[in-house]
Amino acid sequence: MAxxxxxxxxxSAARLPAGPLGSSxxxxxxxLTDGLLGQWQRRNTDRTLPHAIDQVRASGVLDNFRxxxxxxxxxxxxxxxxxxxxxxxxxxxxxxxLARAEAATETATETATVRAFYEETVALVAGAQAEDGYLSxxxxxxxARAAPWSDLAGGHExxxxxxxxxxxxxxxxxxxxxxxxxxxxxxxDLVVDRFxxxxxxxxxxxxxxxxxxxxxxxxxxxxxxxxxxxxxxERRGSGLFARAPFGPSYYADHxxxxxxxxxxxxxxxxVYLAAGATDVAIERGDTARIxxxxxxxxxxxxxxxxxxxxxxxxxxxxxxxxxxxxxSERAYAETCAAIGTMQWGWRLFLxxxxxxxxxxxxxxxxxxxxxxxxLDGTRFFYDNPLQRRPDHTDGRPADPAEPLRRxxxxxxxxxxxxxxxxxxxxxxxxxAARDGLTIALLTAGRVRSAALSVDVVTDYPWDGRLTVxxxxxxxxxxxxxxxxxxxxxxxxxxxxxxxVDAAAPDGWLRLTRTWRPGQEVVLDLPMPARLVTSHxxxxxxxxxxxxxxxxxxxxxxxxxxxxxxxxxxxxAVDDAxxxxxxxxxxxxLRHALTAHVSWRPAPSDDPYPPADRTDPDRxxxxxxxxxxxxxxxxxxxxxxxxxxxxxxxxRHT
Ligand code: FUB
Ligand code: ZN
Numbered sequence: 001m002a003x004x005x006x007x008x009x010x011x012s013a014a015r016l017p018a019g020p021l022g023s024s025x026x027x028x029x030x031x032l033t034d035g036l037l038g039q040w041q042r043r044n045t046d047r048t049l050p051h052a053i054d055q056v057r058a059s060g061v062l063d064n065f066r067x068x069x070x071x072x073x074x075x076x077x078x079x080x081x082x083x084x085x086x087x088x089x090x091x092x093x094x095x096x097x098l099a100r101a102e103a104a105t106e107t108a109t110e111t112a113t114v115r116a117f118y119e120e121t122v123a124l125v126a127g128a129q130a131e132d133g134y135l136s137x138x139x140x141x142x143x144a145r146a147a148p149w150s151d152l153a154g155g156h157e158x159x160x161x162x163x164x165x166x167x168x169x170x171x172x173x174x175x176x177x178x179x180x181x182x183x184x185x186x187x188x189d190l191v192v193d194r195f196x197x198x199x200x201x202x203x204x205x206x207x208x209x210x211x212x213x214x215x216x217x218x219x220x221x222x223x224x225x226x227x228x229x230x231x232x233x234e235r236r237g238s239g240l241f242a243r244a245p246f247g248p249s250y251y252a253d254h255x256x257x258x259x260x261x262x263x264x265x266x267x268x269x270x271v272y273l274a275a276g277a278t279d280v281a282i283e284r285g286d287t288a289r290i291x292x293x294x295x296x297x298x299x300x301x302x303x304x305x306x307x308x309x310x311x312x313x314x315x316x317x318x319x320x321x322x323x324x325x326x327x328s329e330r331a332y333a334e335t336c337a338a339i340g341t342m343q344w345g346w347r348l349f350l351x352x353x354x355x356x357x358x359x360x361x362x363x364x365x366x367x368x369x370x371x372x373x374x375l376d377g378t379r380f381f382y383d384n385p386l387q388r389r390p391d392h393t394d395g396r397p398a399d400p401a402e403p404l405r406r407x408x409x410x411x412x413x414x415x416x417x418x419x420x421x422x423x424x425x426x427x428x429x430x431x432a433a434r435d436g437l438t439i440a441l442l443t444a445g446r447v448r449s450a451a452l453s454v455d456v457v458t459d460y461p462w463d464g465r466l467t468v469x470x471x472x473x474x475x476x477x478x479x480x481x482x483x484x485x486x487x488x489x490x491x492x493x494x495x496x497x498x499x500v501d502a503a504a505p506d507g508w509l510r511l512t513r514t515w516r517p518g519q520e521v522v523l524d525l526p527m528p529a530r531l532v533t534s535h536x537x538x539x540x541x542x543x544x545x546x547x548x549x550x551x552x553x554x555x556x557x558x559x560x561x562x563x564x565x566x567x568x569x570x571x572a573v574d575d576a577x578x579x580x581x582x583x584x585x586x587x588x589l590r591h592a593l594t595a596h597v598s599w600r601p602a603p604s605d606d607p608y609p610p611a612d613r614t615d616p617d618r619x620x621x622x623x624x625x626x627x628x629x630x631x632x633x634x635x636x637x638x639x640x641x642x643x644x645x646x647x648x649x650x651r652h653t
Contacts, residue, residue, distance in 0.1 A: 017218065017282050020353035021438045021481060021508070022431030025449060027173055028103060030426040035444030035458060037425050040370075044422040045097050047377030050110050052090045052419045053117045055408040061086045062124060064137040069127030076145050080411055081138040082156040082206070087121055088163035089416035091180070092170045094118045096423035099174035122171070125164070126183050133186035136160045149194075151205075153244035153251060158204035158232075161187050162212035169219055170424075181219075188216060192224045195231070202240060203232045205251045207269050210276025211343070214283060226283055233257060233277045250317050258292060263300045264320050267312030267332070268413075271340035278347040290351045297348055299323075300341075301360050307532065307546050307648065308371070308553050308635060309364030310384050312337045324537035328387035328649055335372030335381060335414035338364050339421050346428055349440065355507025358440055359486045359551075361428075365441075366461050367553045370636030373418050375587060379405030380415045386555070386635070386648040390564060404639040436479035436512075442466050451478040452515060461550045462591050464488070464525035473515035480511045480521065485551065488525040495521050525550070528575035529593045531652070544649035547573045547593055547632050554593055554632035558644035561630055563599035570650040571627055572596045588640050592631035598624040600651075 017024060032038035056062060060077025064084065067074045077083075094114050101111040129135045136157045139148045146155060165188065168180035191209075195202055213229035216222070237256035241248050248254040249265035252273050263270045274293060281289035303323035305311055310333025313321035318332055345361040348354065371384045381404070388404075408415060431438040432449040439447070442460045447453065453472040460466060468480065484491050484504035493502040493509060496519055502509060511521060531545040547554040547570070554573075556565050574594040584590055603609065638646050 017279070017347070017350050019282070019350040019431075021350075021440075022433035022436075024350065024427060025430045025432050025447065026427045028099070029432070029448045030429045031103075031446045032426050032429070033444045033446060033455075036366075036461060037429075037441070037443045038445065040373075040422050041425060043377040044093070044419055045100070046110060048373065048415075048419045048422065049090070049093050049097055050113055051378040051407070052093070052416050053113065055412070055415070056086050056090050057117075059083075059086070059408065059412065062121060065121070065124035065128045067143075068137050068141040069124050071141060073142055075143045076138055078410075080156075081136065081146070081154065082159055082413070084135075084137055084160045085156075085163040086412050086416050087125070088160070088167040089420045091118060091121055091125075092163075092167035093416070093419040093423040095167065095170035095174045095177075096420070102175075122177075122179050126179060129183050129186065133188075133190035135164065135183070135187050152202055153205035153241045156204070156206055158191065158209040159206040161191060162209035165209075165212035165216050167420075169215055170420075172219065184216070185220070188213065188225060188228075192228050196224065196228060197231065201231075201235055201238070203235050205241060205244065205269075207232075207236070207252060207273035207276060210273065211279050211347075212276075214276065214279035217283070226280070229276060230280045230284070233273070233280050236273065246317050250319070258289070260296060261299065262323065263296055263304060263311075266318050267320050267337040268318065268334060268340050270320065271311070271337060271344045275340065275344040275347055278344060278351060282347065282351050290348075294348060294352060294354070294357075297344070297357065303535075305360075306331055306333055306368065306386060307534070307548070308333065308367035308384065308386060309341065309360060310338060310368035310386075311341055315383070324535060324539070326534075326538050327540040328647070329385050329389055329392070331383070331385045331387075333368055333384040333386075335369065335384065336417050338369035338372065338384070339417050342369065342421070342428075350431075353508075355483050355504075356486060358483055359507070362441065362461075362485065362551045363553075366551045367635050369418075369421070371638065372414060373422075374403070374405040375637065375640040379403055379407055380409070380418065381405050381639075382409055382411075382414050388639075388644070388646045390558070390566070390645040392645075400643060402643065404643050433479065433481070435477075436481060438481040438483075438508075439468070440483055442483065442485075446471070448472075450474070451476075452480060454480070461552050464527035464550060466523040466525070468521040468523070470515045470517055470519040470521075472517055475514065477512055477514045480513075480515070482509045482511075482521075482523060483507060484509050484523070485525065487548075487550065488527075490526055492524040493521065495519065529554075529573040530575065531570070531573055533652075534649070541649045543652060545570060545652040546648050546650070547595060549593060552591075553635045553648060555635040555638050555646050555648045556595070556630065556632055556650060557638055557641070557646045559641050560589075560592075560633065562628065563624070564601075565645045565647045565650075567599040567601045568597050568630070568647075568650055569600055569653060570595050570597050571653050573632065586641075588633050588637045589631055591637075592633050594629050595632050595650075596627045597630050597650075598627050600624075 061083050138145050165184045168184035171177045172181045210229045210232050213225045217226035241251040241253040252269050278293050312332040313326050315332050342361050345357050349357045372381045429441045430447045437449045437452040444458050451474050455469045458466040491502045493500050527550040529549040534541040
């Protein structure tokens with residue numbers, strides 16, 4: 001068993017990935033303040049992480065490590081070989097949160113709980129590691145459910161290692177604690193021995209290890225980790241899982257990644273693989289691969305993504321559908337898939353400097369991802385549909401009062417993934433460039449880099465004004481680069497009150513000056529509410545409209561509608577901005593939009609009336625003859641009041 005004293009992380013060779021706009025600004029250089037992302041992070045600290053710790057304990061995940069570490073003779077708890085990753089993801093979030101608490105010298109009781117979990121789990125993980133470095137509690141010890149390496153398609157051992165590596169890197173980088181990194185490296189070394197250049201030409205049924213190994217290489221400078229990641233990416237598609245359950249495309253194994261022209265199969269597997277492949281291509285300087293990955297990304301964004309940024313439209317196999325197969329009420333759009341897409345997008349952005357890629361990451365962040373976590377931070381959606389029908393029951397006994405989000409899941413991949421993602425949002429906000437600073441995500445925070453340090457003050461995404469105050473600057477000219485989202489039609493910029501050219505042809509506003517502390521840049525992004533339609537090939541939403549404001553997608557919940565949401569016809573949304581809240585104490589309504597609607601029930605009970613009977617006068621059902629106003633609420637806040645019907649896509653005039 002490992003000692004409980006913190007072992008200092010070994011000398012780090014860390015090279016953070018860099019691209020045309022700079023390199024990732026990690027480790028304390030960005031602190032989120034009082035904007036929406038900062039609020040999410042506080043909720044994560046106060047609610048989600050303590051809740052995840054309780055659930056990880058209650059679900060037996062720690063018992064599984066204990067069972068192996070102390071040979072307790074108990075059976076493995078849970079159904080899935082990847083249960084260990086619930087602990088690893090939660091540890092990763094804990095490392096970030098403990099570092100934040102240390103920086104803020106907080107002494108909250110939550111911090112003590114997190115610290116206790118962290119210490120206990122680190123010791124259990126280290127204690128459960130086999131002599132040769134292997135570690136996957138489902139496959140270890142008396143009563144193991146399966147033998148090590150007996151089922152690469154479903155065994156998830158390399159997926160487990162990937163998450164172990166990621167939490168180990170968080171512990172080393174955030175806390176200077178190298179204990180987990182020592183464990184992760186021993187397992188990674190075993191994997192390099194077994195699957196390396198001269199080893200078995202095999203790979204894991206669930207990609208994830210690839211990105212983790214590249215990051216381990218970045219931290220340690222040990223080239224075999226990068227080569228192993230590259231081998232795993234390149235071998236995929238060689239038919240290893242041709243006869244595995246669900247078929248090869250489930251494992252992204254139906255063809256080599258480089259030959260794909262569209263994303264298919266299990267959505268999370270595909271985007272995790274693409275994220276790892278992007279990392280490998282960045283390290284190898286392989287621009288052809290990056291170009292191909294960007295084409296795959298664009299195809300996914302244009303043909304296989306919901307307006308919320310969610311991906312995966314089939315419940316069956318948790319898979320992508322065909323192009324434009326995007327049903328609203330059956331959208332799977334797994335929360336993990338949203339996180340995986342953002343991870344891929346962030347890497348593609350680093351590699352290419354594409355502002356459009358970040359626009360889409362932001363769409364996912366504020367919609368498809370955010371809906372996965374309830375307002376109180378302790379309930380979650382696994383799948384994120386864009387419509388709930390009034391009689392929908394989820395196939396479980398209908399308790400009309402039961403909140404729709406669940407406190408945890410038997411297959412618990414999503415909630416701990418959400419807590420770790422929110423804990424590290426600040427690592428996705430800004431880049432340090434040699435000659436300046438790049439603001440990638442528009443959010444309130446303090447950003448420090450060598451060339452330029454600033455405070456960003458904004459209520460984005462609710463408001464389009466962003467004030468950047470210079471705190472500190474080099475004596476030499478430096479460039480402040482700020483992303484201007486593609487939807488912002490006519491941005492305005494002023495420096496110390498004087499208007500300057502706001503041109504951002506490639507989505508980046510670049511301001512080069514010799515900056516002085518106290519200078520202030522104000523960027524105004526007009527943010528009118530607007531109605532959008534969908535590509536005509538998306539049959540499910542033909543003729544319907546959705547309301548969008550800035551990066552936020554809205555929906556109509558039954559609680560706010562005078563008629564069944566399915567009957568509501570939306571004519572317009574007030575483009576002036578948010579509606580005065582009908583109840584400002586209700587956080588769901590605080591950022592509501594006003595829509596002008598009427599309602600019209602179905603013209604007939606006949607499910608298939610004759611086509612020429614286009615406008616039958618049906619007088620026996622109530623219809624509105626005049627328009628009225630209703631509140632549309634941010635989609636990500638739906639299902640936080642009484643359960644009811646909901647629609648993102650609404651009938652139009
Ligand atoms: O296989 C591990 C995780 O379980 C996947 O990423 C999720 O989609 C769920 O199937
Ligand atoms: Zn998940």
